[in-house]
Amino acid sequence: MNKTEDIFNNAKNEVQKLWDNQNELSNFVKFPDNLILKNIKSKKVPITNRLLNWKNNINTNHKDVHLAISALSPYAKWEQGYDEKDVGNDFLNKYGFFELIGPTGHYETSEMALYVNFLDKNAYYPWHNHEAEELYFIVSGKAKFECEDQDIEILSSTKTRLHKSFQPHAITTIENQVLSFVIWKNKFENVSKIVKR
Ligand SMILES: [Fe+2]
16 A cells, blocks of 8 residues: 555544444444545645644544544545635635545445535635535534524534535634534435525
8 A cells, every 4th residue: 555545544444433433423324335445636725734734723532533634635635616606715715625435535435425524714604505414523623503493503523413405504613623524415416505595
């Protein structure tokens, strides 16, 4: 194995351990068997190096997971998912995700999708929705979650939040950045869209 493969496999193993220990994750969707690393070209976004350099003040119960994902940052195919006209330039300087596991992920499977999601401090992720059922799992940091028909909640490490199919939600950060896993199941072919409220 080369160095990049080691870094990916270490991250995958840390995620799998998390699944073994966190019922909210394993009850939401089974961790896929036999994941094979694909050769996908890395792509950077403005926050790629911010996650790579986030090694202190992690605010986490899952330090090994955080550090494994942080180390992966320069090798991942980062995406932003939205157009500037819909979300604004400030948001695109503070937000990025990559598909670690999924139909088009670094580890390919059709059973689920796991996106690594980073949102910098002082950011507002506008109201959006999607067909997939979604579970957020906070790895590190903190953010305010708003959702139609749910109470507003500040989530920190280990906390989860479920979004039903097409249920609109928004995320705000203030003094903390946030690293989360966003897990999709059922109908994850269609991407997320910004919604007017
Ligand atoms: Fe979502």
